[in-house]
Amino acid sequence: MNDARLSGLAVNPAAPAQVLLKLLAPEHEDTWSALAGRRASFPEEVAAAIVAHPDVRVRKALARNPYVEPEVRGLLVDDPEWIVQAWLAGRPDRNRPVRPLPDRVIDRMLTTYDNDCLSELFSSRQIPFRVQLSFARHPLAAVRRYALNVWGSLTEAEQAALLDDPDPDLRAAAQNTVRRRRDEDDEAVTERELGTLPPPRNHWTTHLLVNCRLPRTVVDWMMNDPDRDAAWTLAHNYSTPPDVVASLMEHPDPDVRRQLACRDDLPPALVRVLARDPDPQVRTEVSLRPELSEDERAAIDYVVEPDRHTGVPWEPHASAPADPAVSAAHARSRHPLLRRRAATDPALPTELVTLLARDDDAGVRLRLAHHHPAAPSDLLLDCYLSHPGPDHHRDLLTEHPNFPTADLGRRFATADTPAERHLALLDPDLAPDAAERLTHDPDAAVRAGAAAHPRLPAPSLMALLDDAELGAHAAANPALPTTVMRDLLS
Template identity: 35%
Template sequence: MFVIVSNPLRGLVRNPALPAAALVRLAGDDRISRWDLTARRAWTDEAFDTLAAHPDPEVREALAQSPGATGEQRARLAGDLSIRVLQAVLEGPPTRWAGPLPGRVHRRLAEHPEPLVRDLLTYLPGTPRDVVALLARDRHPGIADAARALLDRKPYQPASLGRDQAVLFASGGSDWNRERAATDPALPAEWITTLAADPSPRVRLAVSTRPELTEAQRAAIDYPVLPADATPALDWVLAAGPAELDRCVRSAHPVLRRSAACHPDLPADLLAALTADPDPAVRALLCSHQAHVPGELVLDTYLATGDEDLLRHPAFSGTGLARLADDPSPEARALVALDPAAPPELIDRLSRDPSTAVRRAMATDPRLPQPRLLELLDDPPTAEAAAANPALPARVITRLLADAGIR
């Protein structure tokens, strides 16, 4: 039998009403992880600055990658003495939709006295081109060389094996080598024809995605359709201009359309075309890479995939989600708590939902009547969520801390 272990402390550290002094005390408690400590959906400046001054670099490292922190808040850690913290600042939170760091952070770190810090800027994403140009004149030869290579590199330009090596790979017994050769721009035409009938499905799939093939030629290849996470975006599609990108969007080949959904400069008309794509993977990738997709598509994709990162998407809106209160899906009903116009009586009703996930979602809502909130706090499956509710009375927060032996 599965037993839910209640840990209200994990909820308390996410509670915006928790006093800063208590937050510091919890930061040193081994009953919660560093990532629990920094899992808030949003940070006040006071709470962020309190943890930013914490003596434990692991706490500051986790804070630097908190999804709820703004770029301006994370920038305050750019003067940290720990290289791991600085690396976390540059890597950013594990969400595509985190606020960007201000440009001054990269410029400041490009002048850092420690070469390891300056080197981070040459391989971590997000370094502005003008900062890379500055690093190309760095006094450390290795950093300067890496920066110059970065400046010379064209976006999404795949390296070629060369004709002889491509033929050697294509004629070998390794499926991996033949798959690599199948996408190489230097592979002779006769070998493309040969690999199009290769016994390995992965090799045939690789051949079918070559940019020079016509739709008829692609259709003639017996290639498999793999899950989206097993087929990375094609470099040549990501670098495609308008006409070629249009061809990819209209293609019958799902990998071309999936890659087009990830294009950094997808025009509005092609975005609209992919919004109605029959392939769920295309629509999911569109929501993961494009900021201007329709909000309803983001909602539908979240309900289909459960990808919580989509709830941070700029097109996602809580407005109107109260309409999902009677939806058969508990994942949909749980979203009612994100609707700013949902009435307290609806939140109260859903806090009694048969689904534990729905009750937990409602337990965090400050509109919940206080008596019901305290009931949920005493119920192990919902205690942690209720402890994160900003409407939790101060006396109850004090009691929870005392019960946990935190003074």
């Protein structure tokens, strides 16, 4: 009981620094995970104490805290323990959108961390794309080398500078990058790399067959390969000859025909054939081709499935930004699937946000709510109430800064579903009697939220401190008197 209440106290947003510092003592080690790993903010002296804490478990917890500002996590950048560095480099929580680390922290990691930690860092999406582009101008050759990972996005001047870099190893690596890109378009190199036919099945030969220019001997061999993947690979590979592309138009596997529909070089005549394909997914893929007019799209019998895109919002900072002109055209398209694409662009201007917020396609509205920082409050609430995805994805909408909280208690405290009653707990002006009533709710999560709500009447709050189920949540209530917090530590 006592340990659970202290863990609740550890995440209490009103707990004073003196209480939190006492919880960092060895006798309260059961609270460390909650204190360092689940709080959204720390008094400055508490953050400093965590960073200097002698027990690595405390520092690890802060390194992976998904709620705290990245600047606070970044205080651990010079931690002496490798495991803390690795945890800081890794993604804090795969079920939540990740926020980028500060530029200075990234630079420190790139210049001091080992390859294992840096591998974690690059896969964690904590490095903004603009920072990746800046690597080409970094004073250290070891960091400039990372610019090769975004070679295609560098300017010609930046590429030329790397090809003539004063560091011989980097210069050779840049030249090899150019050579490798050229080799991928060289049939002779592909044929030599594949060796005899059939080639061994491994990641390298798969890369060559799927992405590199194929000589005719390899294409003919694949045409006679009964493996379904061979036909799909030919449909995908950009170098597949036109006659082979045409021969795949009636392939019995709709996945093959769907891949054909994505080809950049598909002739208009074949586009028209696939637009009448018996498989609705193939027709739908054709309807999204960029060269089609709105009338041509509308003439295709495509399908629009209910949107199940309910995952963690894409981190726009980590990739090249969308083309504003393309997003604008998609936002104004009559095709719902193109409008869904536009709705995922966080840089969409206000005029188009307003337009898509009123869209008659639920998938457009859902994506806009999940992805745009200026999503309107009424849209956020509507999408929460109609959300088709799992609870933890739906609940992310309530963390949006525009999510409405006023009057939620009156509207939802007696609602039929737990998800709706949970909304009442977001109301900072929830009626005290409603808060008390919700501590007896049939749903455990609603009961827990009510026990931690600052509008809970003081007598109820004090009584719940001794409740086996809700004591920890009551200890997390910011309305708990400081004197009681100190008593819990006694």
